[in-house]
Amino acid sequence: MQTITARTFDIGYMDTLAGGDSALHRLDARAKLLVTLLFIVSVVSFNRYEISRLMPFFLYPVFLIAAGELPAGYLLHKVLAVAPFAIFVGVFNPLLDRTVLFHVGPLAVSGGMASFLSIIIRFLLTVTGALCLVALTGVNGICAALESFGVPKVFAVQLLFLNRYITVLAGEAERMARARALRSFSSKEMPAAVFARLAGQLLLRAYSRAERIYNAMLCRGFDGRLPLPRQAVFCGKDAVFVAAWAVLFAIFRLVDIPQFFGIFLTGLFK
Amino acid sequence: MNGHLIEAERLSYIYPDGTRGISEVSFKAAPGEAVALVGENGAGKSTLLQHLNGCLFPTGGSVRVAGLAVVKENLPAVRRAAGMIFQNPDDQLFMPTVYDDVAFGLLNLGVAEGELEGKVLKALETVGIAHLRGRQPYRLSQGEKRAAAIAAVVALEPEVLVMDEPTSNLDPKARRRLIALLKTFGHAKIIATHDLDFALEVCGRTIVMHEGLIVADGPAGEVFRKADLLEHCNLEIPPSMKSGLGVNPLN
Numbered sequence: 095m096q097t098i099t100a101r102t103f104d105i106g107y108m109d110t111l112a113g114g115d116s117a118l119h120r121l122d123a124r125a126k127l128l129v130t131l132l133f134i135v136s137v138v139s140f141n142r143y144e145i146s147r148l149m150p151f152f153l154y155p156v157f158l159i160a161a162g163e164l165p166a167g168y169l170l171h172k173v174l175a176v177a178p179f180a181i182f183v184g185v186f187n188p189l190l191d192r193t194v195l196f197h198v199g200p201l202a203v204s205g206g207m208a209s210f211l212s213i214i215i216r217f218l219l220t221v222t223g224a225l226c227l228v229a230l231t232g233v234n235g236i237c238a239a240l241e242s243f244g245v246p247k248v249f250a251v252q253l254l255f256l257n258r259y260i261t262v263l264a265g266e267a268e269r270m271a272r273a274r275a276l277r278s279f280s281s282k283e284m285p286a287a288v289f290a291r292l293a294g295q296l297l298l299r300a301y302s303r304a305e306r307i308y309n310a311m312l313c314r315g316f317d318g319r320l321p322l323p324r325q326a327v328f329c330g331k332d333a334v335f336v337a338a339w340a341v342l343f344a345i346f347r348l349v350d351i352p353q354f355f356g357i358f359l360t361g362l363f364k
Numbered sequence: 365m366n367g368h369l370i371e372a373e374r375l376s377y378i379y380p381d382g383t384r385g386i387s388e389v390s391f392k393a394a395p396g397e398a399v400a401l402v403g404e405n406g407a408g409k410s411t412l413l414q415h416l417n418g419c420l421f422p423t424g425g426s427v428r429v430a431g432l433a434v435v436k437e438n439l440p441a442v443r444r445a446a447g448m449i450f451q452n453p454d455d456q457l458f459m460p461t462v463y464d465d466v467a468f469g470l471l472n473l474g475v476a477e478g479e480l481e482g483k484v485l486k487a488l489e490t491v492g493i494a495h496l497r498g499r500q501p502y503r504l505s506q507g508e509k510r511a512a513a514i515a516a517v518v519a520l521e522p523e524v525l526v527m528d529e530p531t532s533n534l535d536p537k538a539r540r541r542l543i544a545l546l547k548t549f550g551h552a553k554i555i556a557t558h559d560l561d562f563a564l565e566v567c568g569r570t571i572v573m574h575e576g577l578i579v580a581d582g583p584a585g586e587v588f589r590k591a592d593l594l595e596h597c598n599l600e601i602p603p604s605m606k607s608g609l610g611v612n613p614l615n
Binding site for chain 2: 106110232233258261306310313314315317
């Protein structure tokens with residue numbers, strides 16, 4: 095029960111983080127969204143065996159976490175929570191692709207192992223980048239930015255509602271789980287039949303709640319279009335933020351920086 | 365408009381399952397008048413309230429708000445005139461921050477960006493929660509949520525405030541603050557409540573409902589003295605009148 099309460103509280107924590115007041119928080123949402131998209135495109139554009147050239151890209155999330163004063167441990171915990179999906183995507187690669195690509199000492203690294211590792215690194219980079227974006231901008235800001243980029247309003251509004259209704263649904267689930275736990279006494283495990291009934295009730299209660307919320311929205315003039323707050327003016331510091339990171343991503347993408355450092359260092363100690 | 369903000373004429377509503385919600389209900393309310401709707405659970409108070417802003421349409425009779433018939437074509441104007449504050453503020457507050465929620469209705473009304481912030485802050489200051497503007501509604505206390513829900517409606521400058529059980533789930537201090545706040549409003553108020561002391565303090569007039577019918581309508585102090593009527597409607601004389609302490613409506 096305490097876990098559910100903690101999880102419910104946790105759902106809104108990203109919004110709390112987005113209410114911060116660092117220089118990154120104050121940047122225009124469009125600038126942050128654009129840079130994050132460039133970052134993700136750059137990261138996924140490498141070939142499937144690439145590992146070392148992805149490393150410089152860690153600079154971006156590290157910068158966001160440090161300059162945005164974000165809790166690194168909390169974000170890492172979030173990333174790890176969804177890691178099983180990425181692991182599942184690549185876990186069979188070592189079995190399917192056994193071509194040896196290179197050796198690390200006595201260890202022969204196959205194409206499957208390299209691609210699996212590459213998937214994990216890309217997953218870490220992109221998910222951390224996206225989480226940092228949400229923690230620095232908030233879902234509301236992201237939706238407004240998406241809309242100003244030409245994404246149909248209906249999608250932006252759906253995203254906003256999804257974020258809002260998750261907390262409503264979690265709240266209902268929390269109350270039901272509490273009611274069940276208080277009358278379960280010694281039984282800690284939830285039998286499948288009870289779980290099924292709780293899930294059904296949750297659906298009905300969420301539906302009923304959604305109807306009441308919809309009526310309340312109608313009473314305040316809702317006509318199917320959600321008026322998102324207008325974006326602030328895209329100013330010089332936003333342009334500098336976008337330009338600087340775009341240049342850096344281009345360098346990371348086009349120049350083999352790890353190799354460059356390797357040559358530099360081995361040359362230094364020769 | 366005939367000098368009345370709300371005119372209900374033989375209003376009836378039968379739910380789709382055949383349950384009778386209200387029957388032949390007629391009443392009028394003038395601008396600035398505060399009317400309490402009291403009655404036991406299932407008496408038809410909420411059903412009646414939902415007719416005042418077009419959440420429900422009557423199966424018989426008619427209702428007019430600010431001179432407009434409550435029909436589909438007039439809904440935007442009717443909903444602007446009658447601001448509804450729901451029983452559970454969680455049903456009403458859905459935007460990510462208190463500021464955004466108060467701004468929601470204003471943006472729907474087409475308020476210009478330049479005026480938006482001023483109007484939102486004015487509404488928040490009116491209910492005393494300007495300091496909560498950046499907070500997430502679902503993290504607020506029940507009293508703060510109630511204040512935010514009121515601010516979201518007051519910002520729209522309605523002519524009448526329609527409130528469903530505004531004191532439910534409030535602690536005594538939050539309830540007292542709400543009473544003080546509502547007394548400062550010059551709007552007409554239609555308030556469904558079980559809190560008869562609250563009705564006595566805030567509303568000059570009380571309508572008693574029982575099984576979908578209006579069984580009494582008059583000054584609150586007089587209606588609440590009719591012990592037999594209250595008993596028949598499963599209500600009780602307000603504690604403040606019983607003890608002779610607190611508000612004495614006859615003075």
